Amino acid sequence: MERFEVKRGLVKLINSEGGLVGLANKHFQNVESVENNGFIASWGLMTEIKAHYDDDGKLVVDVQQLKGLDLQEFLENEGGRENAMESRKRWSAFLDDSTGYNAKQRGDKAKENSKKASKAKSGINMARKLMQLSSKVTDEMKTEAEKMIAEVEQKLNEGNATRALSLSEKINKMLEGK
Secondary structure (H helix, E strand, C coil), rough: CEECCCCCCHHHHHHHHHHHHHHHHHHHEEEEEEECCCCEEECEEEEEEEEEEEECEEEEEEECCCHHHHHHHHHHHHHHHHHHHHHHHHHHHHHHHHHHHHHHHHHHHHHHHHHHHHHHHHHHHHHHHHHHHHHCCCHHHHHHHHHHHHHHHHHHCCCCHHHHHHHHHHHHHHHHHC
């Protein structure tokens, strides 16, 4: 399962124009509407494509592709390689349309998100070290910090690195007395 950043306002626009299902119909076959205004579809070597926008406005997708002997057989059939290329092209076009970002921009957003997650994890480690070493940190502050650390970890697990980073910064400011 993958999550992609979506340009601000695009989810609302897409929903007003037939939703993700309408967009999927332009790119894939066998499109079926599912919960969360999402869809299940297929095309070429992608045997199952599931997608929806989550509560944070991110595109969540899960794609199953042919593998092993099935993939080899698909590619060896007449027009197999062309269909594989078409599958890739349709997938990329769908991501462009459903996120508002091209492949490079999606990569940049993913990298940015990864950096935020890494900084949030470092913030947790720094907070724990500060709680160990500082004599100014009270038991009450430690309890509050541990609650906030649990929330940061939850946000990281949910894939919300932006919120996790801001919370980890808040913890360290609290512990430093700022």
